[in-house]
Amino acid sequence: MIKNINVKGLIAIVVSATMLFAVLNANAADPKAMHPERNNYKSAGIFGKWDIPSLQRGFQVYQEVCAACHSLDLIAFRSLSDIGYNEDEIKAIAIEYEYETIDGDGEETFRPGIPADYFPAPFANEAAARAANNGALPPDFSTLVKAREHLGFFSSTYGEDYIVALMKGYEEEVPASAPLGFELPEGAYYNHYIEGNAIAMAAPLYDDMVEYADGTPATIHQMAYDVATFMAWASDPTMQERKQMGLKVMLFMFFFVILLYFTNKRVWAKVKKGEDIDPSKI
Template identity: 45%
Template sequence: MMRTILAAVVIGFAAPALAAGDTATPPAQKWSFNGPFGTFDRAELQRGYQVYKEVCAACHAMKYVAFRNLADPGGPGFTAAEVKALAATFEVTDGPNDAGDMFKRAALPSDKFPSPFANEKAARASNGGAYPLDLSLIAKARVNGPDYLKALLTGYTAAPAGFALGEGLHYNAYFPGNQIAMPQPLNADQVTYADGTKATVEQMAHDVSAFLMWTAEPKLEERKRMGFKVMIFLVVLTGLFFMAKKRIWAKLH
């Protein structure tokens, strides 16, 4: 419920931008988690985390996701030891200490993914006035969010002739109004995947979009399993009710 409310807040902030102009429709993608029996691809989620860590985390936080969630059932499949090591590569602010001062320390599995900036003003100052959104729930901020994220990350092109591109903005076929402050974040071979997968822009965009779908809906697989059980229960219950009805009304027929 809390994630649903937070996703609605993200949509509310995005609403003014959605009215900025017509854009191309993001093409539908094939996702392992689509459909009633779909599940997350663990290797894909781990690659997506690597893209987030090495590219996106420089500007974007995930303040609603804890490092320990990476080892949760239905998640990327990291072990507890791996999560501890991954968390230690981030710094978080803690305190106050005995002297009353805040201090930096290596993150622990129980910590949330930190923001790379001290506050919103610092974030805007480092990004030409634009504020990098938190990515925890971004995949649920739009209908078919993963499709949109994949399209956005691969939609950077030269502005068409006659298009008035604002200063410091970049043309993107899928961003509302076609002008976005974020420079193209992905370039070929920008990361070296641990599993040897070729790091094309398409591959990295697909992987990180899937990972962000998981951060937005980490209980997706559990929800689908529960839904399947409920459907079986309802089918069996309907059969029992039908048999009871036949038995009860048999004498009247």
């Protein structure tokens, strides 16, 4: 009976492994599940730092292309100092925006933005955002990268990789490699990297769409890379400081462990010899 149980258990394991392998292969072959390619980011790794020129170019792409639909709710103008802007530049950026306020007579009026203000949303509310975007709700740029970050058992993808791939993954028409019978919903656009391959947002980038202040060629890939880098910063502005603190803590722990090792060795050496231990001499 035990042998029968072992045989049945072995068969169950083999069948389960076969089914898992088949599912993984099916997902890998499914054109709807294209995996974003990895890009090289200066912010990656334990020694990673923000690429300031890329962040500033990404902010320019956000202002000129993305800000019309996408909010940046968690970022204040003064936070731009982290990506290389000085106080006067931040004031100049903030003053371009208007905010509702109440004047001394109790009436609604508008005032120019100040560094302490947060970036205003492009729409008054969710209903207005959906009405202007064919029913779709444009996601907030200050959370999107973290929301799309994937750490899987077989592979991992930075959220930035998803953004770059999405920006470059548009097709004017459904390609021949699409599943047989694929129908694109009305008002949607085909994209290789979105679930279901249908996205409400039209291709937002094309070559030379912006003119970078530093003269960098504004290719689709460069703009997608830069805005993805900016979005990564917006999702985690303290990343660089956190990594630097982590390295300091690791260095401290390394020397602390060495100190404990030699202290422990000295104490127990006397115990092994049978000597009395004087705590004042440890």
